[in-house]
Ligand SMILES: Nc1ncnc2c1ncn2[C@@H]1O[C@H](COP(=O)(O)OP(=O)(O)OP(=O)(O)O)[C@@H](O)[C@H]1O
């Protein structure tokens with residue numbers, strides 16, 4: 001199964017998005033497809049054995065739109081010229097049509113002012129109201145400025161569908177052809193005792209207003225993708241390489257893995273790499289969101305696009321082009337912006353039924369009014385009004401625009417949100433489970449105590465350290481690394497190990513220098529029938545201090561106890577407090593023992609601790625937390641649980657959680673593993689993410705309200721429901737203005753999200 005993102009062209013409203021979706025889905029081999037109208041892109045899952053991108057593109061073409069694949073290589077180079085040219089041409093075309101429509105529209109309105117207001121206005125020449133002149137003026141507006149509506153309506157018609165273009169084409173045509181008829185054969189109306197009134201200005205003004213709305217909309221939509229442009233703009237243009245001992249400046253695209261790059265103070269780091277010489281501090285805020293500059297020395301990783309501050313240094317490039325952290329972030333954000341939030345499905349379903357429904361209401365309006373009053377003009381005005389006001393365009397924009405701004409804003413804060421669904425779910429989180437090691441704590445444990453059974457006789461102690469560290473060298477566990485580092489600091493040489501085995505959640509064992517060495521938890525020692533009474537007091541003391549105590553057994557006898565401390569991240573207590581203030585239940589989950597866990601929990605202010613949980617049980621624990629039902633007002637059957645972990649060994653638990661949040665530290669971003677990735681290790685990022693999710697959802701609800709209110713309130717008024725009582729009718733021109741305004745207000749509201757700022761507690 002392959003996944004591709006396609007950029008789309010030619011969509012004018014949410015029903016277009018549905019048509020494209022249907023077209024792509026109908027291609028054999030396509031598994032799943034979702035089209036985002038706001039981002040103008042489609043994400044497609046397809047089977048490369050049965051279909052290919054070309055077939056999918058052809059299907060989109062056949063439906064009357066166009067699609068082209070989005071490639072990460074092009075991505076970093078910015079948008080390709082063809083796209084930019086196309087967009088510029090479109091916008092110029094729109095502006096020209098607007099100017100023509102605007103001038104003619106105003107003339108027509110001025111001309112019909114005396115008739116509309118019933119006043120005698122001496123300054124307005126009567127010939128401006130001549131129907132033949134009006135016909136000549138309106139015709140280019142109707143068929144040149146309004147051409148896209150006809151073209152799109154026709155495309156839809158061929159698919160047996162109706163879009164908002166259908167509504168506009170129908171509505172304005174009704175006004176235009178009615179007027180044309182009245183101009184050509186006024187006698188027909190006079191014979192029935194009616195005035196041969198014309199409504200040319202209605203058609204012209206509605207078309208102009210809707211075009212104006214589209215221009216605003218496309219400008220504002222351009223701004224919603226600002227985040228991506230900003231991210232791409234972070235990239236350095238050139239890199240200073242050291243080749244054959246001399247410095248050469250090369251364009252960033254030519255940097256290859258293994259190249260040695262020189263960075264001076266105040267310069268941008270061009271690509272990802274590892275420092276080989278020199279020290280400095282680097283401002284990584286633009287990528288990680290972490291505001292404190294980070295110290296760098298040989299061996300440390302640096303991230304491309306971050307800013308070197310104090311010293312100059314050399315580094316070896318390890319990731320270039322589309323593989324850099326920045327490129328991956330850009331790609332991820334782009335995909336997320338194009339994904340669909342669950343709340344949007346509702347809007348989509350409504351739009352699907354909307355247009356046919358509106359046409360039905362319009363026909364009904366016409367028939368009812370004509371039959372009741374026999375007044376053709378009244379029937380016409382109400383019908384045109386219904387067709388125009390009912391345009392569901394704002395409904396299609398409501399969710400995607402907010403999602404685009406929200407995910408972009410996340411990226412700015414070092415929060416990568418994988419899709420709109422995660423963004424939506426995050427605002428409902430009730431329980432948040434934090435992994436201890438590496439999440440609450442720094443994940444850089446160090447050995448602080450080493451207690452041996454046979455006292456501190458020097459040779460005995462050194463020998464035990466050697467056995468322990470030799471064994472631990474084979475383990476990837478952070479605790480193991482601490483033991484190895486400790487041994488190295490004591491300048492102990494390590495021996496070879498045979499029959500090494502790691503027991504997840506318990507410890508490790510192996511044969512070192514003909515001795516069976518086992519290192520691990522109390523529980524494991526008990527399972528192995530090794531007595532641990534000897535150092536029990538020391539163990540409890542260490543654990544009260546929040547240290548992890550691991551037993552060292554040689555040939556089935558306890559020989560020592562290693563105390564390992566892992567300091568908490570300085571921001572953890574504050575973040576925990578903020579999460580609790582946001583109304584979340586905070587739970588600590590760890591494989592470490594109960595006492596150590598409780599000590600750490602006390603330090604950061606967590607009340608609920610689930611300790612001694614084996615790695616393979618963590619997902620189960622999440623499941624049981626989900627089963628905990630909370631408050632009967634929730635629609636969901638289970639509690640919404642988020643799990644925060646380092647993304648590698650916690651993968652099953654992250655997957656089981658409703659929202660899996662991975663902590664990436666520095667360049668090791670485990671982007672693919674989770675729903676949300678915090679690029680900096682700071683837990684404060686979770687607080688920001690949840691607030692951002694809440695703000696985005698609030699914004700989406702406001703948008704849906706804006707979008708709906710026009711239609712819901714407008715349709716009955718346009719249909720003339722108030723006419724019998726108050727004599728109110730909705731002038732189709734007002735309907736057109738309201739329609740244009742609703743789209744603009746939705747997009748403008750979404751852009752407000754750009755001002756989002758996380759609240760600190
Ligand atoms: N390689 C090892 N060396 C020493 N002890 C180990 C090793 N692997 C596991 N243990 C013991 O098993 C316990 C549980 O390990 P596990 O990896 O499940 O959790 P953890 O890393 O301590 O905590 P967390 O679940 O918060 O990441 C550890 O606390 C330690 O006592």
Ligand SMILES: [Cu+]
Nearest residue numbers: 164391392393
């Ligand atoms: Cu519309």
Ligand SMILES: [Mg+2]
Nearest residue numbers: 437478591649
């Ligand atoms: Mg762990």
